[in-house]
Amino acid sequence: MTDQTMPGARTVAASPKAEPITADELKQARDAWRRMRSSAVLGSGLRPGTSALARGVFELGWAACARMGHGAPALADVPIPSQDIAGALHAVSGTIERAGVRIGQEVDYYGSQFHLHGRYYVTAVEETADARGYVTTRYALSEWSGGRFRRVLSGVHSASMTPLASFWEMRPAQV
DSSP: OOOOOOTTOOOOOOOOOOOOOOHHHHHHHHHHHHHHHHHSOOTTOSOHHHHHHHHHHHHHHHHHHHHTTOOSOTTTTOOOOHHHHHHHHHHHHHHHHHHHOOTTEEEEEOSSOGGGOEEEEEEEEEEEEOTTOOEEEEEEEEEEETTEEEEEEEEEOGGGEEEEEEEOOOOGGGO
């Protein structure tokens, strides 16, 4: 018997071994990220953690695009409009912030109202957009007292609190 392929049989090429993003790909992606961020009017609304997360996704996308052969400069040296960049990055920011704290969740507040530091429940989430479309999220914090929530703080930034794993539950003894 010979090692010849049978007539009509398909040959399947072996998949290449996955390789980490190279230093050159990372350098190109970071240069592109810096140029894109400097061309956008982002203001101070994008937190460092959100920016780092978005940059990581951008770098991965950059490398994937280059490796799939879609890296040819179709519109070389044509910038992306800054409002498109800002809109995409702030959408990421808003999603991350909203994912962190939910209504009914217990939080530890440590904001500027020092005499009110402590644990509360989130009872309202308010999102507002400015004229440029940047979304700001603020929270209302309440304590459970006398069979109902009593609002203690309003307009709280997510940076002023830490979400905890516990959520408020209605129990017969609380009614």
